[in-house]
Amino acid sequence: MNYTIETLISREEVESRIKELAKLIETDYKEKDLICVGLLKGSVMFLSDLIKEITLPLQIDFMNVSSYGSETTSSGNVKVIKDTDIDVRGKDVLIVEDIIDTGITLEYVIGMFKTKGVASVKTCTLLSKPERRKIDVKVDYIAFEVPDKFVIGYGLDYAQKYRNLPYIGAVVFEENK
Numbered sequence: 001m002n003y004t005i006e007t008l009i010s011r012e013e014v015e016s017r018i019k020e021l022a023k024l025i026e027t028d029y030k031e032k033d034l035i036c037v038g039l040l041k042g043s044v045m046f047l048s049d050l051i052k053e054i055t056l057p058l059q060i061d062f063m064n065v066s067s068y069g070s071e072t073t074s075s076g077n078v079k080v081i082k083d084t085d086i087d088v089r090g091k092d093v094l095i096v097e098d099i100i101d102t103g104i105t106l107e108y109v110i111g112m113f114k115t116k117g118v119a120s121v122k123t124c125t126l127l128s129k130p131e132r133r134k135i136d137v138k139v140d141y142i143a144f145e146v147p148d149k150f151v152i153g154y155g156l157d158y159a160q161k162y163r164n165l166p167y168i169g170a171v172v173f174e175e176n177k
Contacts, residue, residue: 002174005152009144009168014126014154015049017143021124022053024141025094029056032092033119037084039109040064041163042098045155046126046143050096061086067105078108089117098155099127100142103135110137127151127168144168 038047040062051060064082093113100106106123113121124141131148146168152158153165162169 004172004174005162005165005169006172007167008146008149008151008170011166014143014167018046018049019053021141021143022050025050025124026054026056028122029058029092029094033090034058034094035086035088035091036060036094036096037088037113038062038096039098039105040082042155042157043096043126045163046098047096050124059086061088063109065105065109067102067108078105080112083112088113090119093118093121095121095123097123097125099129099146099151100125100137100139101129101132103133103137106139107135107137126154127156 034056036047036051036058038044038060041064047060051058061084062082063080063084065078065080067078095106095109095113097106110121110123122140123138125139126143128139128142128145129148130145149170150158151168151170152162153167153169155163156168157163158171
């Protein structure tokens with residue numbers, strides 16, 4: 001299938017917004033026991049850049065959860081492939097996501113943390129696609145809202161490729177003629 005990539009959000013815009021989010025998070029988590037939990041694989045670049053801008057002491061951990069598999073649309077069934085390694089009881093957890101699309105995965109993960117006895121759980125995402133929501137999940141920190149396009153770059157992939165792009169792009173599929 002033929003496609004092109006159009007730039008939606010430049011590298012400079014992404015970097016600037018991450019710095020703004022970090023300052024908001026610092027204010028909200030002052031005097032708290034913060035654990036940033038990145039949802040693999042897409043959040044890695046965003047989480048890495050975000051925590052470099054946060055000057056508070058914090059811990060990081062990862063979860064690998066999916067409702068997509070190798071598809072481009074959510075199946076609606078969330079599968080936990082890897083849970084956190086850190087004991088999160090009594091801690092303040094910030095779930096860091098690459099993109100909130102349907103909200104299914106995020107709602108599931110929030111529920112998991114609540115059953116583990118966390119002091120609090122909030123969410124932070126690089127991208128949000130509100131028009132694709134199936135579940136009205138609360139997102140506390142949103143870097144950017146994007147239109148309903150297939151987005152890649154800055155951790156997001158198309159067939160496991162393009163995660164390394166330093167900007168957010170959209171895949172534009174060309175019709176076969």
